[in-house]
Amino acid sequence: MYPRAARITRRQDIDRIRKEGRTLKTSSLVLRVSSSPFAFLRVGIVVPKYGQTAVRRNRLKRRLREVIRTEWLPGEGNRDVVIWALPPAYRMTLEDLTTTLRRLAGRMAERGATT
Numbered sequence: 697m698y699p700r701a702a703r704i705t706r707r708q709d710i711d712r713i714r715k716e717g718r719t720l721k722t723s724s725l726v727l728r729v730s731s732s733p734f735a736f737l738r739v740g741i742v743v744p745k746y747g748q749t750a751v752r753r754n755r756l757k758r759r760l761r762e763v764i765r766t767e768w769l770p771g772e773g774n775r776d777v778v779i780w781a782l783p784p785a786y787r788m789t790l791e792d793l794t795t796t797l798r799r800l801a802g803r804m805a806e807r808g809a810t811t
Contacts, residue, residue: 698765704740704776713740713778720800724784727800732776739764740778743785752786759790763797775804 704710717730732738741760743753760779768777779797788796 698761698769701734702736702738702769704738704778709776710740710742710778713776717776717778720803722796722800724782724788725796725800726780726782727804728778728780729804730776732774735774737768737771737773738776739768740776741781742778743781746783746786748786756781756786759788759793760797762790763794767794767797768801771801777804 704713713728713730717728720727720729741757741764743757743760745753760781764779785793
């Protein structure tokens with residue numbers, strides 16, 4: 697389960713992370729990472745329309761949440777992360793998203809990507 701406490705849903709929090717956070721990019725996802733006032737990882741997901749149907753947007757959000765739940769939440773950290781999906785993300789499978797987010801998590805760890 698992806699607990700409510702681990703979600704970033706407030707626009708104020710997303711704006712703060714966008715302004716203060718460091719950016720990590722791939723061709724399909726953009727991550728903004730900032731330090732968190734909490735003692736655990738919190739993640740927000742932004743999936744713009746890009747002309748896609750609600751069904752495709754929701755499918756992409758579910759896939760991203762599943763990867764976060766299985767790959768990121770078991771780890772520890774006091775970071776706030778916002779994931780922005782770009783148009784190529786709509787064509788990615790769950791395995792592709794998992795691989796991409798693992799690679800980004802590794803880059804986050806090696807850079808110490810907190811502010």
